[in-house]
Amino acid sequence: MKVLVLGSGGREHALCWKIAKSNKVSKIYCAPGNGGTAEIAENIDINVDEIDNLLQFALKNNIDLTVVGPEQPLVLGIVDKFQENGLRIFGVNKECARLEGSKEFSKEFMEKYNVPTAKYRAFTVLEEAIEGIKEFSYPLVIKADGLCAGKGVIICYSEDEAKKTLKDILGNKIFGEEGNKVVIEEFLDGIETSLLCVVTKGKIIPMESAKDYKKIYEDDKGSNTGGVGCISPSPIFNEELSKKIEENILKNIRYGLDKEDLDFRGILFIGLMIVNGDPKVLEFNTRFGDPETEVLIPRLDSDIVDLFEKTIDGSFMESDLKWNNNRAITVVLTSGGYPEKYEKGFKITGIDDVDKDTIVFHNGTKMINKDLVTNGGRVLSVVSLGKTIEDTRDKVYNDIEKIKFSNIYYRKDIGKF
Template sequence: MKILVVGGGGREHALCWKLSQSPKVEKILCAPGNGGTAQIGENIPVKDDDIPGLVALAKREAVDLVVAGPELPLVLGLANALAGEHIPCFGPSAYAANLEGSKAFSKNVMAEAGVPTSPFRVFDEYEPAVAFIKEKGAPIVVKADGLAAGKGVVVAATVEEALDAVHDMMVKKSFGSAGKRVVVEETLKGEEASFIAFCDGTHYALLPSSQDHKAVYEGDTGPNTGGMGAYSPAPILPEEKYAETAEMCIRPILRHLAAKGEPFKGILYAGLMYTENGPSVLEYNVRFGDPECQPLLMRLTTDLVDVMLACIDGTLDQIEVTSTPQTACGVVMAAKGYPGSYPKGMAITGLDQADALPGVKVFQAGTRLEDGRVVSSGGRILCVTALGDTLRDAQKRAYEAVEKIHYENSYYRRDIAEKGLKRLG
């Protein structure tokens, strides 16, 4: 098989790495890819939002399967466009991808499907949103409806902060068309977990629980990022709770979308908040999380190609999706200054030494190959991931590997997985 992976982050390096382990795979293309994917297959300079370009590439190269890494191409209709050319795509239709592409759509689907989520209102006009916020008070959450590169959510501690957020989104149009509509909802307090399932429109196969670390600094302080590290499993969602949790947040969505004639095929990711009243769904994503993808694929023991094809064919119930009982921990190495402005072009050394450690894999994100060297090209540069028999063991191995890697202006959190270790006691 020839497979095209769309995207260029750490998630896509992990997908290429895992897919390359299948005996069915002869060649992997990645568009646009990064320094890590270039060492597994061939990078093609087509952007992930160029749907006609991606379809043309898939046709020209006669690929057997397209795997969409990020959400943007799915929301823009990549799966639909490929279906029109009879090219299999792992990922949902544009309609189903609105679970991530539109926060209003997602919240309305949750309400219709009976999925527990925080009370909310959707606003298309500025003044009614302002009046509602003044009436409800703070803390309160304001979300731009559309995709805003992970930056369109404000958890406002004061009414003034919430009003500023609405003004930024709806009047100043800081997020462009993504902020034409806003969702205002009650704040949920608690601990988060990620719960991810493969779906074939009717059936689902669960991956182990995981937990992302969004804040840039230790102790979950500072601005939110794309993710500074992740580990799996997350003790807050133990294995004995998986089936019950899936019946709460995965099956109702599959049933609801199937009833609308828009079956969900691909990855369904439920972002959960564990409040004092039990779990509630914060959001849905329609792709692997990054960096949750890296620890989860380190643990996956089933051939990923088989799973993806079963999702496309509607035969997921005929496959057993298994993961190693080992724990995995991934630490993101970033550039100093991220998620604000940061330097690029730093030469990275020690990757081979880190990769050579037992149970360790370094996934590249914001990197490129330059004259045979790996140099930085983004804010999140690497995700150093390790397997271990216990969470403490996996964490120790990951940080030992981090110490082997060097580049100027390096930054990483030193407390990834501490929340899980604290819960384990």
């Protein structure tokens, strides 16, 4: 079968890497792809928001299965469009994608169906939002309502900082139309962790757990990023926590999806904060996470194409998920200055020198005149697997030292806590 993967990051490289291991697949395309996907797929120069062009490509090339990586095409309704034209596509429809596309919609859903989450208020008018912050103590969290590539969440530690953030989003439109509305939330102080679930036909089946590192600097300091490291499994997951998540969160989400008549078929990413042992939901994403995918996919022993097809058909069962017992860690190599200003176009060397069982997924790279160069803030995700997280840490950092490009930066404490 012929498979089309949409996206250009480490998540999509990891998906292509796993799809290539399926005996069912004869050809992989990736749109638009990157320097890493080019080694296992044919990159297609179509951006993920060019829905009509992607549709025409899939029809013309007799694509048997399309796999959507990022959130933007889901929110734009690519799944609905492909299905209307008789194409099989893995991802949620436009209505379900609102759980990620609108912070207010997702918070309303959580509140309505008793999914534990932070107290919140939503505003569209700057003056009303400034008045609204009086209902919260500090620190508090301000979120742009729409999609902001992981950068629309700001933790404010003072009234001055909160007012400035509201003026930036609602007044100065730093996130454009995605910031026409803001959600102000209470700050949850605890341990953050991630749970990705396969959802289909009333079933929510958890995958293995993962812990993402969002802050750019060590000891969780500095600006929020799209994620600069990840480990799996999350060290805080145990039977007691899993039971609480099932009883207090997953059961209520299932009920809510059913009551709202949301035909959710795809991945539900649940961002969790564990506060004094109790799980609360920070956010929903309606697709594979990045960098969570880079640590989960190498631990998945099942054929991922089976996962995609059975989810689409509604026949997916918990027994279809088979995992190995390895610990996995990924450290994201970034361009200096990310997540603010950074430069592109630096030559990358040393990838061929890493150990053969270390995996290097490409986040932001491209080929120019046979040279691999940086092409984004997050450049590479270096992944190691092992029996203990300590051995895996040593292994990944030893291999990272072999990789070189100008202005390289990465955290040295991924997997320490």
